[in-house]
Amino acid sequence: MTLCITNARYLGALVDVFVKGGLIENMIQAGHHKADAGTEVFDAQGQVLFPSFIDCHVHLREPGYEYKEDVASGLQAAVHGGFGAVMCMANTKPVNDCAAVTEYILQAARKAFPQGGPHVYPVGAATVGLLGQEMAPLAELAQAGCVAISNDGHSMENSELMRRVMEYAADLKRIVIDHCEDASLARGTHMNEGITSGMIGVKGQPDVGEALHVARDILLADYLDLPVHIAHVSCKRAVDLIRWGKARGVKVTAETCPHYLLLDDSALENYGTNAKVNPPLRTPADVAALREAVKDGTIDIFVTDHAPHAAHEKECPLDEAPNGFTGLDLALSLTYTLVREGFLQEADLERLWSRKPAEIFDLPVNMFAPGDPANFFLFDPEARWLVSPETIYSKSCNTPYAGQELRGRVSAHWLEGKRIF
Numbered sequence: 239m240t241l242c243i244t245n246a247r248y249l250g251a252l253v254d255v256f257v258k259g260g261l262i263e264n265m266i267q268a269g270h271h272k273a274d275a276g277t278e279v280f281d282a283q284g285q286v287l288f289p290s291f292i293d294c295h296v297h298l299r300e301p302g303y304e305y306k307e308d309v310a311s312g313l314q315a316a317v318h319g320g321f322g323a324v325m326c327m328a329n330t331k332p333v334n335d336c337a338a339v340t341e342y343i344l345q346a347a348r349k350a351f352p353q354g355g356p357h358v359y360p361v362g363a364a365t366v367g368l369l370g371q372e373m374a375p376l377a378e379l380a381q382a383g384c385v386a387i388s389n390d391g392h393s394m395e396n397s398e399l400m401r402r403v404m405e406y407a408a409d410l411k412r413i414v415i416d417h418c419e420d421a422s423l424a425r426g427t428h429m430n431e432g433i434t435s436g437m438i439g440v441k442g443q444p445d446v447g448e449a450l451h452v453a454r455d456i457l458l459a460d461y462l463d464l465p466v467h468i469a470h471v472s473c474k475r476a477v478d479l480i481r482w483g484k485a486r487g488v489k490v491t492a493e494t495c496p497h498y499l500l501l502d503d504s505a506l507e508n509y510g511t512n513a514k515v516n517p518p519l520r521t522p523a524d525v526a527a528l529r530e531a532v533k534d535g536t537i538d539i540f541v542t543d544h545a546p547h548a549a550h551e552k553e554c555p556l557d558e559a560p561n562g563f564t565g566l567d568l569a570l571s572l573t574y575t576l577v578r579e580g581f582l583q584e585a586d587l588e589r590l591w592s593r594k595p596a597e598i599f600d601l602p603v604n605m606f607a608p609g610d611p612a613n614f615f616l617f618d619p620e621a622r623w624l625v626s627p628e629t630i631y632s633k634s635c636n637t638p639y640a641g642q643e644l645r646g647r648v649s650a651h652w653l654e655g656k657r658i659f
C-alpha cells in the first residue's frame with residue numbers, strides 16, 4: 239500500500255509526503271511529483287503536519303483504576319491528541335513494581351490495538367509498592383520493558399535510597415524520573431501557598447518543598463556523575479536550580495506541563511477541584527519563569543502528566559479531591575496557543591514533544607527521513623471545539639478547561655502508514 243499526503247504545512251513549507259510499506263519514502267515540496275496510479279492520496283488542505291509526539295508522563299490507571307481510565311481509553315485519548323507513544327507511570331493497583339504488572343500493561347496495549355497502534359513504554363516503580371522503603375527489582379522491571387524508573391505521585395524522602403536507585407538504574411541504562419516534593423512541607427496541603435490560598439483559606443504547599451528535592455537531586459547527580467530527570471517542574475525556584483545545574487555540567491533534564499505555562503493559582507477560585515493538581519498551579523511569576531525556561535532550554539521537554547479522575551471524585555470539597563488533570567486530548571491545542579502567541583514556533587513544539595523526549599529516554603523518533611516509520615498527524619489550527627466528556631476520548635474530563643472552547647485540534651493520525659483515526 240502506498241500513500242501520499244499532499245499539501246501539508248510542515249514547519250512553514252507546503253509539502254507532499256510519500257509513504258510506502260509503512261515507512262516514509264520521501265518528503266518533498268508540494269506539487270513537484272505526481273503520485274503513481276494506485277496510490278491513495280490524502281489532501282491535507284494546508285493543515286499542519288507533525289511527527290507523532292511522545293508523552294513521557296501519563297497515568298493510564300490500568301490495572302486497578304479502570305473507572306478513571308484504562309489502557310485502551312488512554313491510548314485513544316493519546317492518538318486523538320497527536321501522541322504515537324506514551325510512558326505510563328507506576329501508580330497503578332497493583333503498583334508496577336514487578337515484571338507481571340509491566341507485562342500486563344504491555345499486553346493491554348497490544349489488545350487495544352491488535353493491528354498495531356501507539357507505543358506504550360511503562361515506567362517501573364523505584365521502590366516496592368511506591369512506599370519509599372525498599373528498592374523495587376529494577377533489573378526485572380527493565381528486562382520486562384520498563385524504559386525509566388520513578389516513584390511518581392510520591393516523593394523520594396530517603397536520599398540514600400534515591401542515591402542507590404540512581405546507581406542501579408544507571409547500570410541498567412535507565413533514567414530516574416523524580417517527583418520532587420518535600421513530604422513534610424506538602425502534608426495536608428491542597429494548592430500553592432500564596433496570596434490566593436490565604437484569601438480562600440486553604441492550606442497551601444510552599445514551592446520550596448519542590449525546590450528542596452530538585453536541589454538534592456541535582457547535587458546527587460553531580461556527586462555521582464549520573465543523570466536525573468525532574469518531573470513536572472512548576473516553580474521559579476526549581477527552574478533556577480536546574481539552570482544552575484546545567485551550567486555546572488550536571489546531567490539533569492526537566493519537564494513541564496501545559497498547565498504550568500498557561501494557568502496560575504488564581505484558577506482555584508474559579509474552577510475549584512478541577513484546578514487541583516500536584517505540584518499545584520503556582521503564581522504568575524512562576525508561569526513567566528517557566529516560559530523563559532522553555533525558551534532557553536532549561537526545560538527540555540513537555541509532558542501532559544495526564545492524570546484522569548472520575549467526575550464523582552472531583553465533585554467534593556477541595557480538601558477531599560484527588561490531584562490531577564486529564565491531558566492527552568488537550569495538550570496540542572493548549573501548547574499550540576504558545577505558537578499563536580508568537581512565543582514558540584512549530585519547530586519548538588516538535589522538539590519539546592518529540593525529538594528531545596526520544597533523546598532523553600532513548601526511544602525511536604520519526605524525523606520524516608526516508609526509511610523512518612510513517613508516524614505523523616495533521617493538526618487543524620482553526621478547528622474550534624468544546625472540551626466535554628462527549629468530545630474527549632479519555633474516560634475522565636477533570637480539567638480546568640472543561641466546558642471551554644479550544645482552538646485547534648488533531649484531525650487525522652497515521653501510525654506506520656495506517657490511518658489510526
Ligand code: DOR
Binds near residue numbers: 329390391
Ligand atoms: O496531580 C497529580 N496527579 N500529581 C501526581 O503526582 C500524581 C497524579 C495522579 O496519579 O493522579
Ligand code: ZN
Binds near residue numbers: 390391469470516517
Ligand atoms: Zn508526579
